Amino acid sequence: GAVVSQHPSRVICKSGTSVKIECRSLDFQATTMFWYRQFPKQSLMLMATSNEGSKATYEQGVEKDKFLINHASLTLSTLTVTSAHPEDSSFYICSAVPLLGTRNEQFFGPGTRLTVL
Amino acid sequence: AQSVTQLGSHVSVSEGALVLLRCNYSSSVPPYLFWYVQYPNQGLQLLLKYTSAATLVKGINGFEAEFKKSETSFHLTKPSAHMSDAAEYFCAVTAGTGNQFYFGTGTSLTVIP
Numbered sequence: 583g584a585v586v587s588q589h590p591s592r593v594i595c596k597s598g599t600s601v602k603i604e605c606r607s608l609d610f611q612a613t614t615m616f617w618y619r620q621f622p623k624q625s626l627m628l629m630a631t632s633n634e635g636s637k638a639t640y641e642q643g644v645e646k647d648k649f650l651i652n653h654a655s656l657t658l659s660t661l662t663v664t665s666a667h668p669e670d671s672s673f674y675i676c677s678a679v680p681l682l683g684t685r686n687e688q689f690f691g692p693g694t695r696l697t698v699l
Numbered sequence: 700a701q702s703v704t705q706l707g708s709h710v711s712v713s714e715g716a717l718v719l720l721r722c723n724y725s726s727s728v729p730p731y732l733f734w735y736v737q738y739p740n741q742g743l744q745l746l747l748k749y750t751s752a753a754t755l756v757k758g759i760n761g762f763e764a765e766f767k768k769s770e771t772s773f774h775l776t777k778p779s780a781h782m783s784d785a786a787e788y789f790c791a792v793t794a795g796t797g798n799q800f801y802f803g804t805g806t807s808l809t810v811i812p
Contacts, residue, residue: 616799625802626789626802675742690743692741
């Protein structure tokens with residue numbers, strides 16, 4: 583149980599295009615999902631907190647117009663990197679907090695490797 | 700507010716030797732503490748967690764960690780390292796109930812044959 587998927591697992595795009603990354607909780611409902619960014623050999627940096635049915639809360643320094651987050655249902659949150667540039671290349675990981683049960687734990691997706699050419 | 704500090708960004712041990720990865724935390728409320736392992740180009744896999752029950756927590760793959768409130772520590776240990784343990788390890792703390800996780804900077808474990 584408590585499986586989180588991300589799609590795609592890997593994406594390569596041209597500079598200036600937009601990329602959408604999906605995060606799904608497969609066997610549980612999640613009111614809260616988190617989006618992290620991880621640079622090579624570094625820790626996870628929280629980008630934003632996504633709450634179902636409301637606007638995402640962004641961490642300081644994260645451009646909300648560049649990283650659009652939509653949490654349309656209790657099992658799906660999407661992160662859209664708009665007008666991507668090479669410096670946006672990174673590993674993006676989402677996590678989800680179960681609506682019921684173990685709410686002190688986050689379940690992580692497998693990550694999405696974004697490469698912007 | 701919560702934070703964690705992982706001492707030692709790189710740790711090398713011989714195969715069969717004791718593994719000790721250090722994590723100290725800071726929390727203004729009773730913490731929930733986690734250890735995750737990450738293999739290259741993969742997400743995080745939960746090794747173990749402390750959620751205010753037993754202070755000695757046993758996890759997967761032979762790992763365990765002990766919560767020591769007096770030392771504000773949650774060090775990860777394994778009696779005998781295996782080659783497959785080579786990976787990046789992250790300690791994390793949260794206040795619980797859907798709150799934000801705070802991750803340490805990670806420790807890269809190398810196992811020498």
